[in-house]
Amino acid sequence: MIDVRGVRKEFADVEAVKEVSLHVERGSIYGLLGSNGAGKTTLLKMIAGIYKQDHGDILIAGERVFENTSIKQKLLFLPDALYFFPQTTIRQMAQFYRDVYPSWNEERFVQLQEAFPLDLDKKIHRMSKGMQRQAAFWLAFSAMPDVMILDEPLDGLDAVMRQKVKNLLVQDVAERQMTVIISSHNLREVEDLCDHIGILHKGEVILEKELDDVKADVHKIQVAFRGGIPSSFLSGLHVVYQEQRGSVLLCIVRGQKERVESYIHQFEPVIFDVLPLTLEEIFVYEMGGVGYAIENILV
Numbered sequence: 001m002i003d004v005r006g007v008r009k010e011f012a013d014v015e016a017v018k019e020v021s022l023h024v025e026r027g028s029i030y031g032l033l034g035s036n037g038a039g040k041t042t043l044l045k046m047i048a049g050i051y052k053q054d055h056g057d058i059l060i061a062g063e064r065v066f067e068n069t070s071i072k073q074k075l076l077f078l079p080d081a082l083y084f085f086p087q088t089t090i091r092q093m094a095q096f097y098r099d100v101y102p103s104w105n106e107e108r109f110v111q112l113q114e115a116f117p118l119d120l121d122k123k124i125h126r127m128s129k130g131m132q133r134q135a136a137f138w139l140a141f142s143a144m145p146d147v148m149i150l151d152e153p154l155d156g157l158d159a160v161m162r163q164k165v166k167n168l169l170v171q172d173v174a175e176r177q178m179t180v181i182i183s184s185h186n187l188r189e190v191e192d193l194c195d196h197i198g199i200l201h202k203g204e205v206i207l208e209k210e211l212d213d214v215k216a217d218v219h220k221i222q223v224a225f226r227g228g229i230p231s232s233f234l235s236g237l238h239v240v241y242q243e244q245r246g247s248v249l250l251c252i253v254r255g256q257k258e259r260v261e262s263y264i265h266q267f268e269p270v271i272f273d274v275l276p277l278t279l280e281e282i283f284v285y286e287m288g289g290v291g292y293a294i295e296n297i298l299v
């Protein structure tokens with residue numbers, strides 16, 4: 001659905017995006033992560049057709065996005081700094097969206113008032129930051145776009161509203177194959193939302209993964225043996241990290257879960273647990289392997 005091919009963008013003295021390529025399948029949610037200044041917003045603005053890239057190609061549904069009205073009618077970009085026309089209310093903004101998006105769904109707009117309990121006739125600029133974001137999502141979900149490009153979308157929303165918005169996103173992806181790119185500098189925030197993750201660092205994608213693959217392949221195990229660790233134990237495992245806590249050995253190992261488990265059982269451990277790994281932990285170990293201090297990249 002979204003194809004970014006060898007894209008570059010330079011501002012006066014900064015190479016904000018250097019040779020980025022990525023692909024987002026229709027009906028999936030792609031999490032673009034990275035530290036401040038990594039180039040996320042610049043890349044998203046190019047994908048949304050707001051900036052023109054200096055080099056490379058950006059295609060949505062096979063068409064170039066820049067200055068392409070028909071693609072833009074199917075695409076919705078929610079910037080990190082929201083913009084509404086001055087002095088407008090949600091009702092007035094809804095009229096604008098109705099005119100711009102042929103897919104606007106009036107019934108949904110009415111239904112969503114339950115999820116976003118806001119005054120339709122109150123000036124949006126008088127609302128709190130979180131309420132303004134709710135208003136933006138209310139309009140976005142009512143526009144029913146094929147593609148949503150979201151820059152730090154959950155900033156300013158309370159915990160309940162974050163969950164509501166995440167549920168609505170997932171629902172649209174599942175029910176009508178909407179495609180989403182979501183930028184964040186917080187892995188924990190997008191962990192339960194995305195099916196693919198790309199990490200941008202200094203304008204380059206340094207890691208791109210399908211989450212199911214990542215999670216299926218790395219395990220945290222805790223083992224203890226009567227009489228200490230057998231000498232040949234570790235040699236049969238692909239250990240990416242290990243730590244001894246008293247008589248208990250804590251390891252992060254790579255490999256198929258069943259294979260790892262049956263291997264460990266042969267040594268008849270007195271304690272053996274497979275513990276859940278957070279995505280953040282997985283990335284720390286993965287990135288450690290390629291020589292990056294991810295702790296400094298993902299806050």
Ligand SMILES: Nc1ncnc2c1ncn2[C@@H]1O[C@H](COP(=O)(O)OP(=O)(O)OP(=O)(O)O)[C@@H](O)[C@H]1O
Binds near residue numbers: 014036041043
């Ligand atoms: N309009 C602009 N003019 C000049 N430089 C810019 C412009 N927009 C971004 N940059 C520079 O490009 C680089 C990438 O910025 P960008 O906003 O894309 O990063 P980001 O990953 O979104 O960061 P953050 O997480 O802080 O929002 C930065 O060095 C920034 O100063």
